[in-house]
Amino acid sequence: xxxxxxxxxxxxxxxxxxxxxxxxxxxxxxSLLGPNGSGKTTLIKSILGLVIPEKGSITVNGKVTGRDWxxxxxxxxxPQIGRYPENMTIGQVIDMIKExxxxxxxxxxxxxxxxxxxxxxxxxxxxxxxGTRQKVSACLAFLFSPDIxxxxxxxxxxxxxxxxxxxxxxIKECNKGKLILITSHVLSDLDGITSDVVYLQDGKLIFxxxxxxxxxxxxxxxxxxxxxxxxxxxxxxxxVRV
Amino acid sequence: MKYVTVxxxxxxxxLVYAVxxxxxxxxxxxxxxxxxxxxxxxxxxxxxxxxxxxVLFSTxxxxxxxxxxxxxxxxPVKRTKVLxxxxxxxxxxxxxxxxxxxxxxxxxxxxxxxxxxxxxxGLLLTMVFSAIAxxxxxxxxxKTKGIGAAIVSALFFTLLxxxxxxxxxxxxxxxxxxxxxxxxxxxxxxxxxRILMLLQLDVAVLMGYSGALFKKxxxxxxxxxxxxVCMLLWIVLPLLWSxxxxxxxxx
Amino acid sequence: MGSYTITMFKYFALIxxxxxxxxxxxxxxxxAPGKSSVLKNTILQAADGDTLLVQKGIYKEQDILVAKKLxxxxxxFPTIDGDHKGQLIVVTRDSVTISGxxxxxxxxxxMTDMAAIRLQNVQFARVVNNRLVNNTYGVYLQNSHYxxxxxxxxxxxxxxxxxxxNGIHAWKSTHLLIQSNKIKGHRDGIYFEFVTDSRILYNTSxxxxxxxxxxxFSHQDVYTHNTFADNGSGVAVMYSKKVEMYNxxxxxxxxxxxxxxxxxxxxDSKIEHNLFAKNTVGIYMExxxxxxxxxxxxxxxxxxxxxxxxxxxxxxxxxxFLSNSFDVATNGTMMLNIFNNNYWDKYDGYDLDKNxxxxxxxxxxSMYSVVTERIPGAMxxxxxxxxxVMDQVEKLMPSVVPDQLKDNNPMMKSWKLR
Numbered sequence: 001x002x003x004x005x006x007x008x009x010x011x012x013x014x015x016x017x018x019x020x021x022x023x024x025x026x027x028x029x030x031s032l033l034g035p036n037g038s039g040k041t042t043l044i045k046s047i048l049g050l051v052i053p054e055k056g057s058i059t060v061n062g063k064v065t066g067r068d069w070x071x072x073x074x075x076x077x078x079p080q081i082g083r084y085p086e087n088m089t090i091g092q093v094i095d096m097i098k099e100x101x102x103x104x105x106x107x108x109x110x111x112x113x114x115x116x117x118x119x120x121x122x123x124x125x126x127x128x129x130x131g132t133r134q135k136v137s138a139c140l141a142f143l144f145s146p147d148i149x150x151x152x153x154x155x156x157x158x159x160x161x162x163x164x165x166x167x168x169x170x171i172k173e174c175n176k177g178k179l180i181l182i183t184s185h186v187l188s189d190l191d192g193i194t195s196d197v198v199y200l201q202d203g204k205l206i207f208x209x210x211x212x213x214x215x216x217x218x219x220x221x222x223x224x225x226x227x228x229x230x231x232x233x234x235x236x237x238x239x240v241r242v
Numbered sequence: 243m244k245y246v247t248v249x250x251x252x253x254x255x256x257l258v259y260a261v262x263x264x265x266x267x268x269x270x271x272x273x274x275x276x277x278x279x280x281x282x283x284x285x286x287x288x289x290x291x292x293x294x295x296x297v298l299f300s301t302x303x304x305x306x307x308x309x310x311x312x313x314x315x316x317x318p319v320k321r322t323k324v325l326x327x328x329x330x331x332x333x334x335x336x337x338x339x340x341x342x343x344x345x346x347x348x349x350x351x352x353x354x355x356x357x358x359x360x361x362x363x364g365l366l367l368t369m370v371f372s373a374i375a376x377x378x379x380x381x382x383x384x385k386t387k388g389i390g391a392a393i394v395s396a397l398f399f400t401l402l403x404x405x406x407x408x409x410x411x412x413x414x415x416x417x418x419x420x421x422x423x424x425x426x427x428x429x430x431x432x433x434x435x436r437i438l439m440l441l442q443l444d445v446a447v448l449m450g451y452s453g454a455l456f457k458k459x460x461x462x463x464x465x466x467x468x469x470x471v472c473m474l475l476w477i478v479l480p481l482l483w484s485x486x487x488x489x490x491x492x493x
Numbered sequence: 494m495g496s497y498t499i500t501m502f503k504y505f506a507l508i509x510x511x512x513x514x515x516x517x518x519x520x521x522x523x524x525a526p527g528k529s530s531v532l533k534n535t536i537l538q539a540a541d542g543d544t545l546l547v548q549k550g551i552y553k554e555q556d557i558l559v560a561k562k563l564x565x566x567x568x569x570f571p572t573i574d575g576d577h578k579g580q581l582i583v584v585t586r587d588s589v590t591i592s593g594x595x596x597x598x599x600x601x602x603x604m605t606d607m608a609a610i611r612l613q614n615v616q617f618a619r620v621v622n623n624r625l626v627n628n629t630y631g632v633y634l635q636n637s638h639y640x641x642x643x644x645x646x647x648x649x650x651x652x653x654x655x656x657x658x659n660g661i662h663a664w665k666s667t668h669l670l671i672q673s674n675k676i677k678g679h680r681d682g683i684y685f686e687f688v689t690d691s692r693i694l695y696n697t698s699x700x701x702x703x704x705x706x707x708x709x710f711s712h713q714d715v716y717t718h719n720t721f722a723d724n725g726s727g728v729a730v731m732y733s734k735k736v737e738m739y740n741x742x743x744x745x746x747x748x749x750x751x752x753x754x755x756x757x758x759x760x761d762s763k764i765e766h767n768l769f770a771k772n773t774v775g776i777y778m779e780x781x782x783x784x785x786x787x788x789x790x791x792x793x794x795x796x797x798x799x800x801x802x803x804x805x806x807x808x809x810x811x812x813x814f815l816s817n818s819f820d821v822a823t824n825g826t827m828m829l830n831i832f833n834n835n836y837w838d839k840y841d842g843y844d845l846d847k848n849x850x851x852x853x854x855x856x857x858x859s860m861y862s863v864v865t866e867r868i869p870g871a872m873x874x875x876x877x878x879x880x881x882v883m884d885q886v887e888k889l890m891p892s893v894v895p896d897q898l899k900d901n902n903p904m905m906k907s908w909k910l911r
Contacts, residue, residue: 045493048315048316051492052490052491052492069319069320072318073317077316081309083306140313282876404878407874411871412864419870423873433874440875445795445875
């Protein structure tokens with residue numbers, strides 16, 4: 001569904017992405033992992049067309065991204081920090097997004113109800129807590145049942161109950177054959193969702209493996225353990241190589 | 243766009259802006275028995291506050307809504323459209339505030355052509371300086387730098403530019419510089435607004451007193467048209483530039 | 494002024510006496526319209542001392558020569574129409590009275606000044622209660638003395654200076670009394686050249702394309718209680734001595750080159766109790782000396798006064814300056830004139846000793862006005878924030894404005910002048 005070909009992007013001297021090649025298929029839930037500044041957000045933004053690639057290309061559903069903006073109708077995006085016009089109500093924000101997507105008439109409003117936003121539609125955005133804003137972002141991402149979900153730190157700031165509801169929703173959509181891209185620092189939250197792991201460091205792709213492969217290599221079941229072990233091996237091999 | 247306007251109209255700063263303008267204009271108009279004098283005072287207020295408030299408020303607003311703009315851009319819409327919608331929403335709400343603050347009192351207390359011209363120049367100024375704010379927003383990554391640039395540009399156009407112009411006139415006073423002066427005036431939207439307004443008041447004669455070209459320029463409708471066209475360019479050009487930059491901008 | 498009135502009164506009493514006494518011996522001839530040249534023929538047959546009663550109607554005649562001591566009286570405003578050819582009445586004999594006529598449509602020529610009534614080398618003429626419409630020149634006094642022009646309405650529709658003439662034109666004359674006339678739409682409303690010992694009172698002169706009053710080489714003249722409004726360039730008084738101007742109103746002489754009064758090379762004169770309202774420039778002075786400007790009110794003018802450096806020993810005292818864009822402008826740095834006890838509405842000093850006089854001097858020349866005087870192009874910055882800032886800074890630290898040009902005793906309250 002998404003094909004990334006030798007993608008390179010630098011900000012000034014800093015190389016945020018360095019010759020990345022990746023292919024994401026439908027029905028997969030892919031975790032983007034890596035330390036701060038490793039290029040995860042840049043990668044996501046490149047796919048969304050917010051960051052213009054320097055070299056290489058990105059193909060979504062067979063269409064090369066670039067000037068064409070239509071491909072974004074197949075993507076639901078949940079940003080890391082959701083900030084909205086402060087004096088608008090939740091209801092207005094949702095209506096507004098709906099109006100932008102006039103062609104889309106079917107709405108998936110399951111999350112709005114399950115996260116309890118339907119009861120506070122008239123509250124203004126300024127009065128909301130960070131977690132509630134996160135909920136709004138989540139609802140907006142799922143509103144048009146797109147084929148691809150890009151979720152940037154979806155569970156950060158959410159209370160455990162909501163977090164669980166969101167995770168279930170993600171799994172449900174994944175099972176419908178949709179592609180899901182997630183970044184998160186809370187690795188335990190990714191357990192049970194993730195099917196594949198992409199690990200980035202300093203703008204370079206370190207590995208892209210299925211969870212099963214990783215579990216085989218490391219012999220660990222929990223994702224955080226898996227990653228920790230991989231990291232350890234990685235650094236030793238690196239040092240050996242050096 | 244509709245939503246940005248709605249949001250901004252609820253914004254306290256915009257409301258305060260409108261109320262302060264209204265208070266100023268009511269008091270100015272009721273103190274001065276002579277409405278043309280009152281209009282001149284309002285012109286001074288407009289020339290001083292509208293650029294500063296418009297550019298500063300707009301810049302801050304744009305930078306604050308950067309995440310929201312990102313979210314909108316993740317939707318299947320053109321970048322240009324999002325940017326122009328943000329601009330339109332902002333300039334409309336600031337214009338409405340101006341109309342409410344200056345327009346209503348003026349039209350109640352001194353409804354005439356000059357008052358209408360004051361409104362037109364105030365509105366044009368609002369739109370010019372929101373466009374400049376938009377340009378600042380797309381050119382600067384950092385909010386603090388952006389706000390700095392906004393303050394500098396407001397200061398530049400309200401004060402520094404005229405100082406430079408005066409220095410120019412002073413140094414080349416012995417040459418026929420009427421034409422260059424008129425050309426240079428076009429580089430400052432605040433001056434354009436001022437001249438546009440003065441042309442409607444009989445004090446324009448005082449300007450005509452100082453040179454044949456001014457007299458010709460100011461005495462005919464050409465002066466007003468020139469000022470308005472230049473101000474429209476001051477809206478369109480920054481917008482076009484912003485759009486160009488924004489298309490290639492990484493967020 | 495008082496003795497002058499009495500002398501003038503004597504002259505006109507004399508004229509009246511003469512006409513009455515002549516009347517008593519003369520005949521009264523009634524003239525009715527009909528035959529061509531009926532006026533000219535009647536005058537040919539008339540003798541000194543006769544009175545012509547001209548009946549209502551239209552008389553199409555030109556160049557009617559009055560060389561006899563006649564009294565010509567129109568009844569019901571008979572119209573003498575020149576049909577745009579020649580002049581209408583030319584008087585060449587003393588003590589002629591013309592009244593109650595409507596005189597219209599003189600010719601237009603570049604060779605001679607075509608007038609409705611021309612007084613040529615005469616004394617004791619009286620032009621009273623006439624209506625002069627659409628003539629090149631209205632009343633033309635040439636080398637004439639002790640004449641009265643009273644209560645006439647003189648109007649034309651002048652388009653440009655070249656092809657038009659003046660309402661009342663006087664040249665090389667003395668002892669004229671021009672009173673209560675209404676003049677409109679000529680080149681100059683009233684024109685005086687080499688006219689001395691005369692007075693211009695209670696006239697209204699407006700919408701003339703050049704000057705409401707044009708005044709050159711004319712000494713010891715007085716003009717009071719006149720109104721000059723909406724004239725192309727206001728009033729010009731040049732190269733004259735001992736001119737007195739009292740109680741006149743100068744209103745809305747508003748244009749790129751308009752002055753309420755333009756004074757050039759005037760000495761020993763008085764300008765008192767006048768009102769200057771909404772003129773581009775209230776008083777423009779160039780090369781004037783020993784002029785007293787007192788008790789005048791300057792309201793809403795562009796510049797209340799422009800005093801060129803060539804002026805000296807003028808006194809500006811007890812005037813009101815209200816709502817003028819600029820109070821005083823000057824092109825020099827020296828100032829040899831006296832400003833005292835004026836009221837300036839822009840004065841923001843204080844009066845701690847409560848003597849109704851401000852404790853700090855007022856500098857009526859603003860910095861911006863100095864700048865524009867030196868470089869007129871700077872006028873493009875009129876009303877900009879920068880110029881306000883400049884003026885405020887200059888007030889705190891005077892450096893550019895001529896420091897001798899100041900009113901040491903500015904009044905805290907305006908004078909009651911009207």
